[in-house]
Amino acid sequence: MQNPGLARPKLVVGIVVDQMRWDYLYRYYNRYGKDGFRRLMGEGFSCDNTLINYLPSFTAVGHTCVFTGSVPALSGISGNEWIEQLSGKMVYCTDDSTVSTVGADNASGKMSPRNLLVSTVTDELRMATNFQSKVVGVSLKDRASILPAGHAANAAFWLDDATGNFVTSTYYMQQLPAWVDAYNKTRPIEQLIKNGWTTLYPIDTYKNSDEDDQSYEGKYSGETRSVFPHAVGESYKKSKGVFRSTPFGNTLTLDFARQAVEGYRLGSGPATDFLTINCASTDYVGHMFGPNSIEVEDTYLRLDQDLGKLFIYLDSKLGKGQYTVFLTADHGAAHAIGYMQKHEIPADFWDSRPLVDSLNRILAAKYGAEKLIRSGLNYQLNFDLGKIDALKLDLGEIKKISIAWLERQPGINYAVDVAKIGEAPVPEPLKSMIINGYNYKRSGAVQIVLAAGWFEGYGKTGTTHGTWNPYDTHIPLLFMGWGIKAGHTNADVHMTDIAPTVAALLHIQMPNGAVGKPIREVMEAAGR
Numbered sequence: 001m002q003n004p005g006l007a008r009p010k011l012v013v014g015i016v017v018d019q020m021r022w023d024y025l026y027r028y029y030n031r032y033g034k035d036g037f038r039r040l041m042g043e044g045f046s047c048d049n050t051l052i053n054y055l056p057s058f059t060a061v062g063h064t065c066v067f068t069g070s071v072p073a074l075s076g077i078s079g080n081e082w083i084e085q086l087s088g089k090m091v092y093c094t095d096d097s098t099v100s101t102v103g104a105d106n107a108s109g110k111m112s113p114r115n116l117l118v119s120t121v122t123d124e125l126r127m128a129t130n131f132q133s134k135v136v137g138v139s140l141k142d143r144a145s146i147l148p149a150g151h152a153a154n155a156a157f158w159l160d161d162a163t164g165n166f167v168t169s170t171y172y173m174q175q176l177p178a179w180v181d182a183y184n185k186t187r188p189i190e191q192l193i194k195n196g197w198t199t200l201y202p203i204d205t206y207k208n209s210d211e212d213d214q215s216y217e218g219k220y221s222g223e224t225r226s227v228f229p230h231a232v233g234e235s236y237k238k239s240k241g242v243f244r245s246t247p248f249g250n251t252l253t254l255d256f257a258r259q260a261v262e263g264y265r266l267g268s269g270p271a272t273d274f275l276t277i278n279c280a281s282t283d284y285v286g287h288m289f290g291p292n293s294i295e296v297e298d299t300y301l302r303l304d305q306d307l308g309k310l311f312i313y314l315d316s317k318l319g320k321g322q323y324t325v326f327l328t329a330d331h332g333a334a335h336a337i338g339y340m341q342k343h344e345i346p347a348d349f350w351d352s353r354p355l356v357d358s359l360n361r362i363l364a365a366k367y368g369a370e371k372l373i374r375s376g377l378n379y380q381l382n383f384d385l386g387k388i389d390a391l392k393l394d395l396g397e398i399k400k401i402s403i404a405w406l407e408r409q410p411g412i413n414y415a416v417d418v419a420k421i422g423e424a425p426v427p428e429p430l431k432s433m434i435i436n437g438y439n440y441k442r443s444g445a446v447q448i449v450l451a452a453g454w455f456e457g458y459g460k461t462g463t464t465h466g467t468w469n470p471y472d473t474h475i476p477l478l479f480m481g482w483g484i485k486a487g488h489t490n491a492d493v494h495m496t497d498i499a500p501t502v503a504a505l506l507h508i509q510m511p512n513g514a515v516g517k518p519i520r521e522v523m524e525a526a527g528r
């Protein structure tokens with residue numbers, strides 16, 4: 001009798017919806033169609049209490065954690081950008097001066113995963129199948145394409161605003177595949193944006209959101225009021241980056257993802273392939289308008305339709321149940337501060353810059369040395385360690401003075417010397433999140449934790465993310481398809497569990513910096 005062999009799905013599709021708060025699954029539930037989020041929730045398995053377990057809750061860190069099961073302390077991706085603590089050099093997470101752009105004559109492709117210090121589940125799949133598996137990453141954002149696809153990816157593509165092209169870097173290839181060139185030549189962005197943005201349904205049906213035209217909503221270039229219909233086609237002519245901040249960015253991403261399935265014949269080879277997708281426009285729209293806006297609701301209703309189309313396409317291409325999908329988010333978002341204040345719920349803006357200036361003046365008066373603190377980047381005090389060493393100053397004392405002063409400032413809940421976190425009166429889960437987020441070489445030595453509702457922001461519109469609070473760290477996590485049960489759990493799950501779960505499902509080694517555990521509930525009993 002022939003050995004039936006090890007069963008695996010034809011393809012794994014890992015979708016990260018940028019800035020998707022967990023509550024959007026339920027807030028808009030009655031407005032979703034049957035093919036998108038509700039199909040994932042009905043046919044698939046929902047981990048309804050999935051939490052990010054590190055700081056800061058920023059994009060690059062989230063994508064890295066989802067695909068590595070690791071935390072900044074080990075993965076090295078400690079922010080979208082960070083300060084190398086010894087040299088003081090500012091580093092963008094995927095910058096790589098040794099490679100060049102493929103697909104445009106500019107620097108948008110001087111990117112690679114080389115700053116990522118651990119393997120991804122996609123790397124592990126490639127190694128487990130002796131590189132017969134193909135791995136492709138797709139996003140508008142370089143970092144959200146590169147970090148999920150890992151070091152050993154066949155390709156990662158992202159959008160270059162200046163040309164409107166999907167591009168890549170010489171890290172992966174010397175020239176764009178013919179299908180990418182052909183796709184770029186169809187000028188898809190111009191088609192998608194030319195008619196502007198009107199709501200999918202009559203605007204008076206958007207009962208889950210604030211009325212249009214709130215003072216805390218941002219405006220597109222050339223707009224005088226922040227209301228529908230948004231003439232984004234006109235704004236795009238003035239500023240190409242506008243496209244990202246429309247729901248059509250997700251439509252483009254998922255359309256390009258389908259092209260990638262065709263172009264690389266994903267799911268049709270001798271081994272399981274892996275496609276990573278980041279829908280980034282949810283993040284740009286969220287930053288601009290805040291979670292309670294009609295713009296955000298409409299973006300999710302449109303994304304729901306676009307996801308439904310992707311699943312129907314994969315059903316017909318690979319067969320229903322022949323592929324595994326998971327969907328999660330890299331972080332959530334706070335409500336807009338203007339919205340919170342309107343409803344008397346505590347929230348306010350915070351700016352690290354004047355605080356760092358004041359502290360530097362206090363330290364200069366004591367030590368006779370200027371600028372001992374470089375910045376408050378990533379809610380951390382980044383000290384000038386070179387100067388402190390050269391002048392033989394006492395770093396422990398400098399931290400102590402800084403912390404004592406910071407803790408008296410409005411909006412700051414704690415300032416913590418991470419080296420002494422064991423002695424700090426900080427409750428869980430915060431303490432673990434601080435430890436997990438702290439990378440010795442890349443994180444500032446003092447972690448600042450703001451009061452709930454507060455965030456660092458310099459404009460007075462829109463919102464952001466980055467803190468420990470549930471609105472930033474409670475994310476959706478859904479699995480569907482091959483090997484997955486239908487159901488849901490409210491048990492505690494962490495973002496670090498996602499990659500080990502996918503590894504367990506595929507019977508491959510978990511990534512080499514993973515600290516999470518497989519979520520057993522999601523998998524069918526007969527997994528092998």
Ligand code: ZN
Nearest residue numbers: 018019059330
């Ligand atoms: Zn993000």
